[in-house]
Amino acid sequence: MSIYFDSAATTSLDPIVIDEMLKYMREDFGNPSSTHAFGRKTRAAIDLARRRVAAHIHAEPGEIVFTSGGTEADNMAILCSVKDLGIKHCITSAIEHHAVLYPLEELAREGKIKLSIVDVHENGHIDLDHLKRLLSENERSFVSLMHANNELGNLLPIKEVGEICRDHDAIFHSDTVQTIAHYELNVSELYVHFITCAGHKFHGPKGSGFLYVDSSLKINPIIRGGSQERGIRAGTENVYGIMGLAKALDLAYELLDEHTSYIKGLKMHMAERLQEEFPGMAFNGDAYGESLYTVLNVCLPETDKKEMLLFNLDIEGVSVSGGSACSSGSDVGSHVLTAIGSNPNRPSIRFSFSKNNTMEEVDFAVRKLKDIYALPVMA
Ligand SMILES: Cc1ncc(COP(=O)(O)O)c(C=O)c1O
Numbered sequence: 001m002s003i004y005f006d007s008a009a010t011t012s013l014d015p016i017v018i019d020e021m022l023k024y025m026r027e028d029f030g031n032p033s034s035t036h037a038f039g040r041k042t043r044a045a046i047d048l049a050r051r052r053v054a055a056h057i058h059a060e061p062g063e064i065v066f067t068s069g070g071t072e073a074d075n076m077a078i079l080c081s082v083k084d085l086g087i088k089h090c091i092t093s094a095i096e097h098h099a100v101l102y103p104l105e106e107l108a109r110e111g112k113i114k115l116s117i118v119d120v121h122e123n124g125h126i127d128l129d130h131l132k133r134l135l136s137e138n139e140r141s142f143v144s145l146m147h148a149n150n151e152l153g154n155l156l157p158i159k160e161v162g163e164i165c166r167d168h169d170a171i172f173h174s175d176t177v178q179t180i181a182h183y184e185l186n187v188s189e190l191y192v193h194f195i196t197c198a199g200h201k202f203h204g205p206k207g208s209g210f211l212y213v214d215s216s217l218k219i220n221p222i223i224r225g226g227s228q229e230r231g232i233r234a235g236t237e238n239v240y241g242i243m244g245l246a247k248a249l250d251l252a253y254e255l256l257d258e259h260t261s262y263i264k265g266l267k268m269h270m271a272e273r274l275q276e277e278f279p280g281m282a283f284n285g286d287a288y289g290e291s292l293y294t295v296l297n298v299c300l301p302e303t304d305k306k307e308m309l310l311f312n313l314d315i316e317g318v319s320v321s322g323g324s325a326c327s328s329g330s331d332v333g334s335h336v337l338t339a340i341g342s343n344p345n346r347p348s349i350r351f352s353f354s355k356n357n358t359m360e361e362v363d364f365a366v367r368k369l370k371d372i373y374a375l376p377v378m379a
Contacts, residue, residue, distance in 0.1 A: 008350065008352035009321055009352070012354075016251060028041050028045065032237050046066075048246075059188070062215060063215050066208070069208060070099060074196050077211060086140075087171060090141065091131065091135070091170075093126055095146075096146055124286055145161055145172075147179045150177070150295070152297050153295030155179075176197065177197060181249055182252070203248050263354065270296055270366070283298055284299050284340065296350070299343060309322070309347045312375075320351055325348075326344065
């Protein structure tokens, strides 16, 4: 048995996406910047892909910048806001992805910005009153808060946060890497300046993604060279990556409702089965509340098998992510679990689901976990 419960890390490529990409590897391989027929063909394909991607999030095609993935898109939003928009104060939270935290921390270390960290409640939700205070007490701010937390699954009330930012004239960036293709997103109804996407989170290719940039903003490139992406991001386009991303997004939105209810059923079944088998367990984050239907993060009872838990699950054919909060300054636990005060002595596991998982796999994983807990202690 080989079970993959780590779809928040990455997903398998959809065979239809592979077919789409192969076309641009085998036949339509022209450089989109070339003016001859081969080049014109791939240029037209990218233009169409951009229009389709933009339509899915109700943006204008000119507001989409294709990137190498979520990390580059997050970095671009942050660095351009500081470099081009005159931002001197940034607000983020301790539970953001490192693609957001590291560039912001570096800018703060270099003295280019003042960085404020908004409080997070124990259940992993952002303290919006604190956000309002930080916005009121500081000069014009850049706010970066993720739409869904990739470890906990918690969802941000993105519309409300946008309105708070609007009321304080702030620039708002939201890392939507875990929500694009899993939720409807309409940027024309949200007050948001930047959102980010990674194709490999929804059965598209790794190394593909985009940054949405609100058309009211004028940003300059951080990668310089050619005039690709209308001069905002230089470098020959990752044509098959872009085409694969656009196809994966089309497929995801075509069957969104069906996949949502199916995957939610898997998550809820897993939550119930675990509670039956592990009385006293808890959830990291707001599992039954405002939470991704794709992610379930559980905090299991203490065990002397904690260090070997993921390894043993892997041996049994179950691939998951996890770990625990940092228990000392030196260990490399999860910064997210530490920030919400999860008990470092208890093992935490993140199960993340996709359309390819089944109820049988959920039952199998819970059984194996139970078996591992029951193993005799090694002398
Ligand atoms: C919330 C979030 N942001 C950003 C990223 C980075 O995306 P990529 O792997 O495409 O660089 C990830 C993926 O791990 C993520 O989950």
